[in-house]
Amino acid sequence: MKPLLLALACTLSLAAALPSHAADDATTRFHAIYTKEWAWRQAQFKGEDDEDNHASSLADHLPKVDAATQSMREHYWADVLKQLDAISPQDLHGDDPANYAVYRNQIQTLLADQHFHTWEMPFNSDTAFWTNLGFTARRTLRTADDYRHYIAQLKDIPRYFNEQTVNMRAGLARGFSVPRVTLTGRDLSIADVVNAKGDDNLFYTPFRKMPATIPADVQAQLRQQGRDAIAQSVIPAYTTLLDFIRNTYMKQARTTLAADAMPDGKAFYQSQIREFTTLDMTPDAIHELGLKEVARIRKEMDQTIQDSGFKGSFPEFLHYLRTDPKFYPKTPDELLKDAAWIAKRVDGKVGNYIGRLPRQRFAIEPVPADLAPFYTGGRGGPGVYLVNTYDLPSRPLYSLTALTLHESAPGHAFQMPLAAEHEGLPDFRRYTYISAYGEGWALYCERLGVEMDMYDTPYDRFGYLSYQMWRAARLVVDTGLHHKGWTREQAQAFMRDNTALSEHEIETEVDRYIAWPGQALSYYLGELAIVDARARAEKALGERFDLRAFHDTVLSLGSVPLPVLQQEVDKFIADGGKSPYATK
Template sequence: MKRPIATLTCAICLAIAPLLAHAADDADMRFRAIYTQEWQWRQAQFAGGDDEDGAGKAADRLPKVDPATQEQRERYWAGVLKQLDAIPPKDLHGDDPVNYAVYRNQVETLLAGQRFRTWEMPFNSDTAFWTNLGFTARKPMRTADEYRRYLGQLRDIPRYFDEQIANMRAGLARGFSVPRVTLAGRDQSIADVANAKGDDNLFYTPFRKMPDSIPAATQEQLRAQAHAALRDQVVPAYARLLDFMRNTYMKQARTSLAAEAMPDGKAFYQAQIREFTTLELDPDQIHAIGEQEVARIRAEMDEAIRDSSFKGSFAQFLHYLRTDPKFYPKSADELLKDAAWIAKRVDGKLGQYIGRLPRQRFAIEPVPPDLAPFYTGGRGGPGIYLVNTYDLPSRPLYSLTALTLHESAPGHALQMPLAAEHEGLPDFRRYTYISAYGEGWALYAERLGVEMGMYDTPYDRFGYLSYQMWRACRLVVDTGIHHLGWTREQAQAFMRDHTALSEHEIETEVDRYIAWPGQALSYYLGEMAIVDARAKAEKALGERFDLRAFHDTVLSLGSVPLPVLQQRVDRFIADGGKSPYAEAKAP
């Protein structure tokens, strides 16, 4: 007797269901094994490294950067990508489809950097491998073992610098270098270390005041070892680097500006766009978006000028803001105290806008003097908000509220620690940084200041709008320089005509864009993604929309590509606008 077809189908489904479930479980296990192993390997590769966003894994050495190691990294990440290709995302469940999208983007970005040999240009006008070492020197050390590891890193600087110099020579030979025009004065931070002896050297900083918990005899031994390392390794290595920079690199660096002018430049610039925006946009599309946003923001700026009762043209108002002493701090202390006051005012409002806040607090400190001349107006991250007190006539108070919201809370000094404290995320999401998301959130934090009532005067509001305009101008200027062949002067003029930035900031910012292709694109495109996602959620949810739940949803992601953010907000809408932390508490 033949069984009915429906009965046979049910029997087959029941038979293969366990196999499908096993396949899904197997895919999850294989994926987790891949990223767990690679993350551990990655941490070991970059142990001892440090920058303003956080320290690498503790080590008594610095990372290897020689070509053989770089080739090994390229092969390793290519192999990881091949392993990921063998796991269909549809076979993953729970949080792993999101983890897969985030992780794959990370590996593709790392691999692209290796294939374009970006390690042959290991610095730009904003950030350099030799200044990154200074972040370790400025951090407090608590145990004798921490000091011993630090001494190991100091002794390793000659090897590390020799490898970096060899890489830079290779970059020069193929026309892959930082543009010459952006290099003026960048050698000073090297000279400051090369010419400083003994206790006056930056790298002696941790030894000036050591913890009482370390015995006096041990302190004396460690200080003696530090003096020897500075004399025999650090100062000579910095002197060799200084000679190379002044007599070779700064003379042989390329005279062109555009990333597209370098070897395989069009593909390189497109890869930079993909890395920093996580979007598949070409330079012409981004340039057009920038022009549209510049025009839109200009209309809001004109309204703010009318509210200020100023009588005159837009250009005259900008001149007024740039030249009237009342808009500028009279001392570094005044600037720092005003920043602290703004941050404390925000602190009292945050709970109305964000449900889960990080445990880690942040300090407000001046930018170190060796970095300040070429540094941005401020920089924030885990535990720190740096305010640039160099050249006070270029630090307007009317922009300080926007700057503080961006760099401290609810910007970088909130988002980054919150991600690190999210124990439910894999480490590769807790401790990495995707510029489009991170800078997009920080720029959105400036916008949130409007709702918080933080911009007290028309001048404060204009400062906020000028900062928004500044980031919209970046879309135009970055693509203008690297794709359309703009000159440095053309880029500076565009910034000068559209923003209230000081001349010093315009010069340092444009040089930053020239030397760091694509990075400037991440801010405004990231903010647009969050603003659009919020508008979509507000429209879909209506009265059910809860702003704190929306912000918790965005911040709970760690740091993710913008398409992943958009998908998560779609799920937020589908789930009725619930906070992710409410989901976690549900039985």
Template sequence: MKSFLLALACTTCVATAWPARADGDATARFHEIYTKEWAWRQAQLKGADDEDSHNKSLADHLPKVDAGIQAMRETYWADVLKQLDAVSPSQLQGDDPVNYAIYRNQIEVLLADERFHTWEMPFNSDTAFWTNLGFTARRTLRSEEDYRHYIRQLQDIPRYFDEQTANMRAGLARGFSVPRVTLTGRDQSIANVADAKGDDNLFYTPFRKMPSTIPADVQAQLRAQGRDAIRQSVIPAYAKLLDFIRNTYMKQARTTLAAEAMPDGKAFYQSQIRQFTTLDMTPDAIHALGLKEVARIRGEMDETIRDSGFNGSFPEFLHYLRTDPKFYPKTPDELLKDAAWIAKRVDGKIGNYIGRLPRDRFAIEPVSPDLAPFYTAGRGGPGVYLVNTYDLPSRPLYSLTALTLHESAPGHAFQMPLAAEHEGLPDFRRYTYISAYGEGWALYSERLGVEMDMYDTPYDRFGYLSYQMWRACRLVVDTGIHHKGWTREQAQAYMRDNTALSEHEIETEVDRYIAWPAQALSYYLGELAIVDARTKAEKALGARFDLRAFHDTVLSLGSVPLPVLPQEVDKFIAGGGKSPYAKQ
């Protein structure tokens, strides 16, 4: 679950038109546009509360997110889009036609979010601005400057929360809010901070173990300042937010579920579909595709049940998987160690399937207790694979291989660092994340596990198929909820009848789809695009098809809209199926 986070921090920045170049050089004009905008965007992003921010240095503030800043953002990006309209992609050379398509998609998404005022709903059942701050608290701080900047961020939380609260009030006033049914228990993560005093507070975490390079007397001073900031700024701000969420937001949030039930809902849902899938598919077309894929995968699941030797119906097999203790870890360490073993097995195989491997390594860690109750089963990214050890009876081992392939290598903890390390790409391709591509690759990584012989038993293979079914079901459930008027219970029943997910996972996931329209569509549509591209390349190249070179080509793109992928694979075919790194 990744996204653009583009909170802005500068009230004095204004959009300015760049003068047209007399020489008519389209390439130079395009480079000038994206270089200026990207630098501006990163300056405004500094301090953002996002777990995926690539900024390595810690800002001394949190971003501004008030309505005035949002209006400035809209004006700025509308101006950038006008500048792009004046550039003809047909006049661009080399990689720039692709760069143009990718960059324009980014600007269109940013502008759509501004125009639909998505900042008035700054959280969902999965992710929230107040929990994302916790990722900063868990960062490794390495210098005295980092600690001083961190303390200033803590002191800035009251202002930041006030701006977010004002935005949420505006959303409530026009019926643009998280659905009330998904809010139960989401206030606990706020209460955990508001109620934790002194050194027990989450935000004291960086002070518990400080670098030895910082003198002892300075450490003592920083700890004292940190405690003061927590007591005077953090706890009061969280307490104030808690009162608002419990006594205002949870009581006034909308009782409808569908995105299309909100103001300008049909257009909003279609814009979210385009943002997360990068496609212009209609909800009805996506729903029909989902039903078709669910039926296809069900046939493979039935075959796997027969291979397991189980004598019984499909529902009986699901009941068996959900209730037999042998399929579940007994301790958090067992779950973590099994995940580590799977990841290490991938290390021994991956070089046969992908040529260029990332330098960055990743750790395997448990999800923090303050996030775990409503967090997904796992989450990966640069440097880390988080495994949720909360409620072990809902963490089946038969799904762990698919989960690990998706979230660690060769999925998120592999693809994202590889993009960042690709110095030949513009930064707007290295450090942004397009859900359809990133989640599509991660889901394709689960499929690749079949070829890598990672699924040792019929139960492991069924777990993989259940995960494929889960993502195909999302096409049906998301469009069912937001377009066809499905109820929460109807969506849960559909997931329960077709996947081997535990009841806890089903409830958590359905609430996520309700509160985060269209994000769930990106996974399966992205995987299908990669599978289709591979099939085309295999057919065209025949005996010359090199799987490692194909994967290098896909991964070398950074993060791209799905329509770009077949164009790049066509170039791969025309070039004889060589790896983009073949000459290096």
């Protein structure tokens, strides 16, 4: 080839290999959009706290939640979505097409919540703004400034509660509220704060043991300021809230159960399905899938009963599990120690199934007493696995292995820290939680326990299958309640007839589904997505399939919508099944 033609050919080849100006421009604009919005979002919600808070420092205020602020946020996110729509994902390269899909889903979800004014119903039977503040009270404070910021938050509670109350009144006025039937006893967590005086108050917790690095005279000053803030701000605010909840909200809350029955209810329920599953499935399709999966799991449960040697019917076996004392812990310590033993057994096995393990360790602690009566059996996240030791006759040991795999290792206490530790991801993927992905992974971990030989007895295996049945039944119950007109009793009966859950768990769980439309759908649909992705990878890769590399791929994503999960597994297959952490 002549030198001139060779030079031209090389130039054209190099040009083809480089991203276009359009791609560079799209990348720059996309990064600028999410960087600016993410920083703005963190500032907007600074001070809002829950179990999974990742902020390194404590805010000196609580977030604004008034209607004017909510309207401003809606307009802001609408503008962000418009900016995103001006970018073609085809012009992005590398990880940015996936980042774009994840981020756009986040903005759409935030906008949908603003559109339906979900902030007018700021609590449900599982989670409430006033109990979330309790997690702030239980955080470890390390410096004098941490304590000063905490005291400033306490002083801000009256303003914060007033804004929440105005929002709830607006919700009541239009029939957008938590169903009345689920409210019994939900006032007790407020009353506990009102009735605990002085140093016995929950919000005094950080002052009971202060770091020795803070001088004694400063400690004394901060303790007194904390006592003053509790007496002058916290208790009066909780007292006013308690009066509102008992004498207004509980009496005026709607008597219907279904999300469909609320204003624009059908569209609202569909938006909740979209938020919690990241899928566009209809309630009817989900209901039918649930019935099919319930029937399939029931056959496995029947076989397990046979394997146990029990002679009797399915209802008789459930009665046996629910009533025989040998299946229940006698003390809170027994339950906690059994959970710890199971988690330690996982430590010895998990390296054979997952390549990259999180650096962050987790503690095993009881659910705080003020939350326990209405809390789930357990909950895990970064740094902690909470085990509910309230009402021990409702905490079966045959389900504890499945619960521990889900909530601690390799479930929530692995997935969330791994996401946060993945510095190659944008922060909006490291520090947000998409329920379908996170709960799907945790439920998949219960299934992984079969491969890990974690279920030692037929009863343990039945407990695992009962937990699978529980989540499959949620597809039926949630859509039954919110779309098909089911009663609370009908939902409880379905759970009672198909799972080995205790009566207390059945009641608290059904009330949770009633008060939190759509959230219960995320678990089983998320698990099915991971199971399907794994089956496709195993079939496509054959002998090249590496289970550790597959799990590393799934866990390296942060938190993503299920369609993005499937796309990333397709890339894993196309790349020959390599771990994302393999040496280049």
